[in-house]
Amino acid sequence: AAAQAEGYASGNDSGVAPGHHFEIYLTPEAVLIGKVVRAADGTPVEGAEVTAASGGWGWSEAMALTDAGGNFRLDGLEPGVYKARAESDELMGRAEEQTILGLGETSAPVLVEAHPSLFVDGKIVTDAGKACEDGSLSLKDHANSRDAWAQVEADGVVRARGLLPGEFEV
Numbered sequence: 001a002a003a004q005a006e007g008y009a010s011g012n013d014s015g016v017a018p019g020h021h022f023e024i025y026l027t028p029e030a031v032l033i034g035k036v037v038r039a040a041d042g043t044p045v046e047g048a049e050v051t052a053a054s055g056g057w058g059w060s061e062a063m064a065l066t067d068a069g070g071n072f073r074l075d076g077l078e079p080g081v082y083k084a085r086a087e088s089d090e091l092m093g094r095a096e097e098q099t100i101l102g103l104g105e106t107s108a109p110v111l112v113e114a115h116p117s118l119f120v121d122g123k124i125v126t127d128a129g130k131a132c133e134d135g136s137l138s139l140k141d142h143a144n145s146r147d148a149w150a151q152v153e154a155d156g157v158v159r160a161r162g163l164l165p166g167e168f169e170v
Contacts (some may be wrong), residue, residue, distance in 0.1 A: 009078040028103035030077040034063070034110030036086040036093065044070025045114050048088045049161075052095030052099075054080030079103045083152045084112050087162030092117035120168070121159040124152050139167035 001022045001159035004010040008026040015022060031103040032052055036045040050072040062074035066086070074084070079102050084095040093114035099107045120139065124132035139160055149169070150160040 004076070009076055018121045021159065027078065028104035029075055030079050030104065031086060032074040032077060032082055032099055033107055034072055034095070034099065034112060036066050036072065036082055036112045036114055037094065038091065039115050043093060044068070045086065045088065046070065046103060046135030047136065048072075048086040048091060048114065050074065050084055050086045050091070050112070052077075052082040052084045066165055077101060081104070084110050086112045086114055086163075087117065088114075089159075089161055090116060092160045092164070095166045106137035117161070118165065119161040120148075123156045124158055125156055129153040137170070139163070139168040140168060141168050143167060 002010060002012040003024045003026060005026055005030045007016060007029055009025045009029050011024040013022045013024050018046045036048045037043060040047060045066055046068045048066045049063060050066060050075050051063045059109055062077055064074050066072050081098050081100050086093050091114035093112045095110050095112050101107060124135050126132055132152055133154055137150045137158045137160055139148040144166050148160040148163055149157050152158045
C-alpha cells in the first residue's frame with residue numbers, strides 16, 4: 001500500500017493481507033532546486049530532464065523538466081543525500097557536489113553544468129517482428145565503466161540519452 005499528499009514525501013508499507021495492519025507515515029517533503037546551464041557559455045538549458053535519487057531513509061527519486069531559464073524544482077523528496085543529473089538529446093551534466101536535505105528542507109540553488117552528449121535510439125521487437133510493449137534497453141561501456149538504461153515506449157521505441165563517446169554493448 002502506498003500514499004502520497006502534496007507537501008509530503010510519499011510513503012508505503014507492505015505485508016500479507018488479510019492480517020497485516022498497514023501503517024503509512026508521510027514526512028514533510030524535502031525540495032531540491034537549481035539551474036541547468038551549458039558548460040561552454042553558461043546559457044540556460046530549457047527542456048532538460050533533471051533527476052536525483054537517494055538511498056536516504058528508504059529510496060526516493062524525482063524528475064522535473066527545466067523551464068526557459070534553465071530552472072528546476074524536485075519536490076516530494078525524503079531526507080537524504082542527492083546529486084542532480086540533467087540530460088537531453090544533446091546535453092548531459094551532473095552537479096559537482098552532493099546535496100544533503102533534511103526533513104522539510106529546501107536546498108540552496110544547485111548548479112548543473114551540461115556538456116555535449118549523444119543519444120542512441122531504436123526499436124525493440126519480438127521474434128515475430130512485433131513492437132515490444134514492455135521492456136528496456138541497457139548499454140554498457142566496459143572500457144570507461146559507464147552504463148545507460150532506457151525504458152521502452154508502448155510502440156517499442158527506446159532512446160538512451162546523455163551518453164558520452166565510447167563503445168557500448170547492448
